[in-house]
Structures are given as C-alpha cells and as structure tokens.
Amino acid sequence: MILEIFKDSFEYSFKEPKTILKLGILSFLNFLIVPYFLLNGYSYRITKIGINGMINGNDPLPEFKHWGIMFLEGVKIFIVRTVYLIPGTLIFFTLSATIISMGKFLGLMVLATELGVIAISTIVWHIFYLFSIVAVPNMINNNGSLKSAFKIREIIEISKSIGIFKYVQFYIGCIVLVLGIISATLLLIALIILTSGLALSSVIGPVAFGYAGIFISIASTMALVLIISPFFMVFESRTMALMYNTRES
Numbered sequence: 394m395i396l397e398i399f400k401d402s403f404e405y406s407f408k409e410p411k412t413i414l415k416l417g418i419l420s421f422l423n424f425l426i427v428p429y430f431l432l433n434g435y436s437y438r439i440t441k442i443g444i445n446g447m448i449n450g451n452d453p454l455p456e457f458k459h460w461g462i463m464f465l466e467g468v469k470i471f472i473v474r475t476v477y478l479i480p481g482t483l484i485f486f487t488l489s490a491t492i493i494s495m496g497k498f499l500g501l502m503v504l505a506t507e508l509g510v511i512a513i514s515t516i517v518w519h520i521f522y523l524f525s526i527v528a529v530p531n532m533i534n535n536n537g538s539l540k541s542a543f544k545i546r547e548i549i550e551i552s553k554s555i556g557i558f559k560y561v562q563f564y565i566g567c568i569v570l571v572l573g574i575i576s577a578t579l580l581l582i583a584l585i586i587l588t589s590g591l592a593l594s595s596v597i598g599p600v601a602f603g604y605a606g607i608f609i610s611i612a613s614t615m616a617l618v619l620i621i622s623p624f625f626m627v628f629e630s631r632t633m634a635l636m637y638n639t640r641e642s
Contacts, residue, residue, distance in 0.1 A: 394559070394639065395559055395562045395563060395566065395636075397448050397449070398448060398563075398632055398635045398636060399566055399570075399632065401448045401449050401631070401635060402627075402628045402631040402632040402635065403570075403628060405452065405454075405627065405628075405631045406624050406627040406628045406631065407624075408453075408454055409454050412454050412627075413620060413623050413624055413627070414619070415457065416432065416435065416623030416626065416627070417618060417619030417620055417622070417623045418619070419431055419432050419435075419623075420432060420618050420619065420622045420623055420626075421618050421619060427464065429467070429471075430464050430467035430468055430471060431460065431463055431464055431467055432467065432623075432626065433466070433467030433468075433470035433471055434462075434463030434464055434465070434466040434467030434468075434470070435455060435457075435463060435467075435626075436467075436470060436626055436627075436629075436630040437463075437466035437467065437469065437470050437533060437537075437630075438455035438463065438466065439454070439455060439627055439630035439631055439634070440529060440530050440533050440630045440631075440633055440634045441455075441533050441634075442454075442455060442634070443530075443630070443631050443633070443634025443635055443637075443638070444530055444533060444534050444634045444637060444638060446634075447635075447638070448635055448638075454627075466537065469532065469537060469539060470529060472539060473525060473528055473529055473532060473539070473542045473543075474525055474529075476542075476543070477521040477522065477524055477525040477528065478518065478521065480517055480521055481514045481515070481517035481518035481521060482514070482518075484510075484513060484514050484517055485510060485511070485514035488510040488513070488514075489510055519564070522564075523552075523560050523561075523564065524545075524548055524552075526560070526563075526629075526633045526636075527548050527551050527552050527555070527560075527637065528541075528542040528543065528548050529542065529633060530633050530634055530637035531544075531547065531548060531551060531637070533634075534637070551637070551640050554640045554641040555636060555637070555639050555640050556639075559636065559639075560636070563632060563636060567625075567628075567629065567632075570625075570628070571621070571625055574621055574624070574625075575617070575621055578613075578616050578617075578620070578621060579613050579616075
C-alpha cells in the first residue's frame with residue numbers, strides 16, 4: 394500500500410511541471426512572508442483534493458486562484474505545524490538553559506550533555522511531526538476546523554487505524570527520496586559545470602575551473618529552492634492525504 398501511495402504521489406508531483414515552477418517562485422520569495430503562507434495554502438488544497446480522491450485516480454492539481462482564501466488556509470497549516478513543534482522546542486531550550494547554568498559544575502560534560510539534549514529534542518520533534526501529518530488532513534477533512542487538528546485522542550486513534558509502522562515507512566521513505574533526489578541533482582549539476590569548466594580552462598585559463606565551484610553552489614541552491622523544495626511539498630501533501638484515506642471509518 395505504501396509503495397502505491399508513493400508511486401501515485403510521485404507521479405502527481407510531476408503532473409504539471411509549470412506548477413512546480415510557480416511554486417518554486419513562491420518558495421524563492423519566502424522571505425517576503427506572504428508567499429510562505431501561500432505555499433502552505435497550496436499544500437492545504439493538494440491535501441483536500443487527495444482526501445476527496447483516491448490512489449491512482451485522475452486528481453487535478455489545485456488552481457492558483459482565490460489568493461486570500463489560500464493565504465488563510467496557509468495560516469492554518471502554519472499554526473498546526475508550529476504548535477506541534479513546541480514540545481520538542483521547549484525541551485531543547487529548557488534543558489539547554491539548565492545545562493548552561495550548571496556548566497561550571499559539569500565541566501567537560503557540558504558538550505556531551507548538550508548532544509544528549511539535541512538527541513532527545515530531535516526524537517520529540519520527529520514524534521510530533523508524525524502527529525502533525527495526521528492532524529493536518531484531519532483538520533482539512535473537518536472543514537478546516539483548527540480544533541480538529543488538536544484532538545489528540547482522535548489523532549492517536551486515526552494513527553492506530555492507519556498503522557504506526559506505515560507512518561514510520563512514510564517518514565523513512567520521504568527521507569530516502571529527498572536525499573536521493575538532492576544527491577542526484579547536485580551530482581548532475583556538478584558534472585555539467587565541472588565538465589564545462591575543464592573545457593573552458595583550456596581556452597581562457599584555469600580561472601574558469603575556479604569559478605566552477607561558485608557556479609555549482611549557486612546552481613545547487615537554485616535547484617533546491619525552485620524545483621526540489623516545491624516537488625517535495627506537493628509529494629508530502631499528496632501522501633499525507635492518501636494515507637489519511639486508509640484510516641478505518
């Protein structure tokens with residue numbers, strides 16, 4: 394089942410390359426804040442379509458319209474994601490502050506203890522992220538009710554009905570997919586630029602090869618922002634919805 398969901402979501406993400414480019418532009422303009430919420434709003438709409446659709450169905454990508462509503466939908470996604478980040482963040486800062494205040498007593502143990510804090514906080518962040526990927530579609534499925542995103546008992550029951558192991562597979566699969574795409578993209582960019590740099594270095598000197606590293610950094614960053622990031626956003630949103638659909642009624 395999880396492989397079918399991944400296959401569907403992967404194909405769905407490449408359904409309209411122009412859409413990925415539009416989302417990439419919004420991602421590039423994230424520093425203006427408003428585009429960030431619009432991206433989240435688009436994610437909201439992808440999830441909504443997925444909840445009302447089915448695996449291997451001919452579901453369309455959302456249209457870019459009703460920007461005001463999309464902005465508000467993005468704010469809701471932001472609120473849910475942020476709230477589910479709070480437990481891990483509180484643990485990190487609380488324990489870190491305690492360690493710093495006790496630093497003179499702990500001596501060389503400070504670094505080791507801080508690494509332990511980071512490890513604990515990371516585990517908590519991951520656990521609550523898994524909660525959030527059930528909470529978001531549950532909110533959307535209940536007419537965008539924020540209250541539905543924080544009904545913890547209901548979220549736990551839905552998670553159990555879908556299968557905790559399935560969500561672990563989803564998480565690991567997403568990590569492998571993203572790392573694979575990023576690695577392949579960076580390798581391709583590096584090969585193209587380095588090959589070009591070597592060719593040019595024989596014509597205009599070794600300085601061309603030196604600039605290759607700069608071009609690789611710029612091209613890699615642009616690829617990450619304009620293509621990989623929006624692709625994963627669409628993929629994750631679609632996958633969340635299809636997995637939510639496998640819950641027991």
